[in-house]
Amino acid sequence: MSTSRGFGRRVALGAALVLALAACVPSEPDESSDGASGDASEGGDGGGELSIGTTADVVNFNPLVGNSRTDSWVTNLMYPAMMTIDDEGTKVPALATEWGYGEDGLSAWIELRDDMQWSDGEPLTAEDVVFTIDAIKAEQLGTVSGMIGAYESAVAASDTRIEFTLSRPDGAFLNSIGFWMPIVPEHVFGQAPTVADFANDSDWVSAGPFVLTTVERGQRYVLEAVDGYPLGEDDSGPALDRVVFRVYPDVNTEVLALRSGEIDLIGNALPPSVARDVSGDDELQTFSVPSLGWAHMQYNMRRPPLDQVEVRQALAHAVDYEAIREVVLGGNAVSSNSSVLTPTFAQWVDDTAEEYTYDPDLSRDLLAQAGVENLELEMIYDAGDPNISSWAELVRDQAAEAGITITLAGLERNTYLARTNDRDFDIYAGSWAIIDEPQSNFHLLFAPDGFINYAGVNDPEIDRLMVEASTALTVEDARGPLQELARIVTEQVYDNVMYVEQFTFAASNEWTGFQPKPSELLSVVNPQSLASVRAAD
Secondary structure, three states, X not given: OOOOOOOOOOOOOOOOOOOOOOOOOOOOOOHHHHOOOOOOOOOHHHOOEEEEEEOOOOOOOOOOOOOOHHHHHHHHOOOOOOEEEOOOOOEEEOOEEEEEEOOOOOEEEEEEOOOOEOOOOOEOOHHXXXXXXXXXXXXOOOHHHXXXXXXXXXXXXXXOEEEEEEOOOOOOHHHHHHHHOOOOOHHHHOOOOOHHHOOOOOOOOOOOOEEEEEEEOOOEEEEEEOOOOOOOOOXXXXXXXXXXXXXXXXXXXXHHHHHHOOOOEEOOOOOHHHHHHHHOOOOEEEEEEEOEOEEEEEEOOOOOOOOOHHHHHHHHOOOOHHHHXXXXXXOOEEOOOOOOOOOOOOOOXXXXXXXXXXXHHHHHHHHHHHOOOOOEEEEEEEOOOHHHHHHHHHHHHHHHOOOOEEEEEEEOHHHHHHHHHOOOOOEEEEEEOEOOOHHHHHHHHHOOOOOOOOOOOOOHHHHHHHHHHXXXXXXXXXXXXXXXXXXXXXXXXXXXXXXXXXXXXXXXXXXXXXXXXXXXXXXXXXXXXXXHOXXXX
């Protein structure tokens, strides 16, 4: 069997960090970039400067080591991914043009664009991809190292073709490395004794639309445009002259800076209350994108009576989900129909899924069937999360209508994480930021040894379906077992999915061309988007 995705497919939200052969390293920014946001009418060829607010400083300039949000924003503009994601949650071409698996699933291949060049003039080839994945495996670098358990080796069959050998069929392997693995230049990163120790904190080399030139920690990060990026509005390169990330202490300060014209875009998502206020400002524009994960509650099945499915079902029917989405999220969330296959990913959605109904009387009946009276439970959550802190109170009050007493334990984040990891809770309330490859991610959630299997799921049928799904090499073959698995999760209440958040971002009306992508991480601060931004008419 061979599967592939041609480059001619729609790349609605592509992020190929690609340069034409004429790419060059830009000069240092001039003194005009020291001030406030650049005027949209200034700069070379009228491109101007886009100033972006962030509440997090850069921690690490090495994209293969664990990154903060701002780290990723900055490095994603320089180090290309082979795939990106479209508005239906499907991986689509970026640096890669097509890819597929061999008949037995023990081999795979990726074909790259042939017009890549690093900003120092060196070509970007398949050798850079092989170097990157081998370094990740050998040194166990970042989150990608946990996605390549089936990877054995790779060779550059040509300048544009990589051929992989796998130890077992893994239908998520190509999508995982294609989307999550930034490609780094071997001729730069390979000079260090180990890639993990390479700070990459000066003399940056880029294969994206911008290259970092100036760092003032705690204040700003300046990236200058590089000619030749082909996936923006103009295939000759970014319309902008430069992008500047400016660091602010909190979102309220960012909003003041946006309204005053000090910045042009807030990179991080706005809290629902702030989003509602900003949406009424005629001088600003807003963008909404879905999360790649979901908010949820899990019930610790290691503790009676939560080991009884009737008790978990009673808890699931004691929550008014729509009220939570409207009251707490202000409508900035959608139902997942109580399914772990969320509507963000159209290719996996089960149209037969239905959300748990809010029915306190049914909850009481289910508890009676389980022989449980006067149910009292503690729910832990991160007190620093404003959304969950708010809906935790609603869950407590709604559960009381069903005769269930829930004591709230809003914890400092480190304490919350420690108790979660120790499985020291009755009810855990939290959220997954990104669950984008259910073929592999579901093992983390539902396998007995799953790293984030907080509920204590140990279900042989779930295990069988996970194996069947993970070894499927096409969406068509994986969809059936994944949907069956999701139905069991819903019926057994192994994970009570509350909602999928819709993130809101705000920018000045003086700019146009933003191209939003799903997730808070990619949002409008992604390579294709920033390469396409230009002054509004």
